[in-house]
Amino acid sequence: MKQKFARSALWGVLAAIAVSSTANAANYDLSVDYVTIDTGEMKTTGIGYNGSSPGPTLRLKEGEEAVIKVTNNLDEATSIHWHGLILPYQMDGVPEISFPGIAPGETFTYRIPVSQSGTYWFHSHSGFQEPDGAYGSIIIEPKKREPFKFDREYVVVLKDKHPHSGARILRNLKMMPDYYNRNQRTLGDFISDVSENGFGATLSERGDWGSMRMMPTDIEDVQGFVGLINGKSPEQNWTGLFKANERVRLRFINASAMTYFDVRIPGLEMTVVQADGNNVQPVKVDEFRISVAETYDVIVQPTADKPYAIMAESMGRSGYAFGSLSPQEGLKAEMPARRMDAPLLTMADMGMDHGNMPGMDHSSMSSGNENSMAGMDHSNMAGMDHSQMAMSKDDPFYAAGSGLTPKAANGGKFLSYADLKAQKPLYPERPATREIELRLTGNMERYTWSINGVKYEDAEPIRLKYGERVRFKFVNETMMSHPMHLHGMWSILDTGNGKWDPVKHTININPGMTVYSETEVDEPGQWAFHCHLSYHMASGMFRKVIVEGGPAVAALENGVQ
């Protein structure tokens, strides 16, 4: 009797240990609330988490099971997508694809086995809640030591906060696609072009664009926003404190609805150590462009005891975000002069210049100089004639002659996708089993966006097989850049570096360009795959991906039991 009791007690204890150790669960709570967003200039009602927008930074640990209880306090359905996290598809948070969504008043419990580390973010995948404020950041602490050191860290979340609600913005764009474009060319521009290039040339140039019914100024669909850093407008000046000589890790996240930002910290060199949560071989840059939904971790080491500006100008130069790194509270950095010369698209961006188009071979381009770019000592470069440098090293991820090719404000190094190399390959290298072409298509005048000319509502899902490695060929046939985000599985960006190709969750494809990425299809279920520009996604540049089969089926097919 006694023995029996002892035995069962022992089993009980063992079971309890087993449960707690396998679960290793960490609990987090998020409420989804209507909040007031105050940028100083405007107060709007939006959506946030735990009572504020942006929501909190979730600090998860690699190896734990994150149990996240999400309570919907809205009077509409909601959802949370964990952007970049590898997880069971039912936990991915896309209504109609992963799960039914979270009804008003309901609590949904996400269970995420955390198997990665790095900087990520979360946002609503319902309606326009994300542009309206429903976003937050995620830091996942790694199990192992990271290959770089830092003394302190900050999350730097960029956002294009607009006075109009997302639903209204899309309706306005459908009524009038240039509703928010206040950078169009005017009579004044015509006159100055005439005086520069002559009447005939100017007229024929205007005629070329007019016959296509496209605008070279069509870079930012939605202007009129205030750029926010961690929820703070330039005026409200988000400030991160540091002590001189400390190494500060900045985890940049672009949580914008529509806006790419060019980020720089004048006076500081930035060492890029992570892209989309994955470690990359360190690259020293003066400036980088962050597409919507991407993340970049950089390390800076301010040596002087003075404030430094974090300046993030939008790609089309219609807006900016600003904050300070400061040795003490209340000390605001001096804002660098904004570059007001808005870029103009060129015929190369229209895909008109076929010499440098799709067929371009990235691999041959950079396979020879494996380390020459990342390892380049760029302190020596300051003295170089950079007009020459720009000529010889145009970013291969922009069409040759593109009006969008970025240049660093100080004439120094601007990060390119070509610079990104994985620190440690996540997957062994192997040839792709097949290629899927995705033409990014749209009609700006109708504000319809699609893939292969078909909108989401009319499209068949993309079917992948578990265990295959698929190569996506993105052909951008539109005049805008598109950040394509595949849920649930990594996108290995083809930069021509073989097994060192960086692993990302969001791949930007510039106008007139063809870009390849490969995906090891290692997660069963169904997933979303879309352009992360909110209004492109809502207008149809979206696909459902179905992964057929699973570990068991794949094992059987391979003759393994």
Place this chain on the structure above:
Amino acid sequence: MKTLTLAAIGGGVLATILSFSFTAKADNHIFYGIQMEQFEYRSGDEDENLFVWDGDAFVGTDELKLRWQGEGERDLKNDLYENFENRLVLQTPISDFFDAKAGIRLDTPSTTDRWYGTVGIMGLAPQWFEVDADLFVSETGDGSARLDVEYEGLLTNRLILTPSLELNAAFSEDREIEVGRGFSSAEIGLRLSYDLIDRAVAPYIGVAYERKLGKTADFAKDDGEDYEATYLVTGLRLLF
């Protein structure tokens, strides 16, 4: 009786738009919009005062829209409608930049009413000309056509100079409404607007010149009416 008809049409349009807007809440693929290109007071060179509007509203998807197009001229001095026109059309894309549309039109000026069936196209022509071209067949079997062309010239990104042209032609004479065969009337306008609140409210000033042509002009002359008029206009361009 006329007021009743008008109320019925107005109510019908409103009800349709509202019902679509309510469904729009559930389905984010349905959009709507209301626009007044002209909403203006006209003072003529011979002491005429008119209130004039030209607008449209739509509700629907990328593929199919229901559109109301309306225009009218109210003679403020004589208290009558020189023109009062409402159209209800269904519209669908036929090319990258053009839609085809078909529907009905009802004219209820103070003189004689007319029903029409209509087909047309509207869209954006090369070099940014906004074009609306329509054919009409009236209840009396008379055919007519109309071309509307507009161009927005950006002096700055908010100060916009808009030349416009409307040209009407009839394929047969309809004496009752005083339209003769051939080109029947033309109106050209030039308006300078300023986008005051987004694109929603843009006050403007401008000039408009209206002229009856050919036989139609002769009919007007026979009746001792003016066949041409020049106006100074002040108004608002609205977009919601």
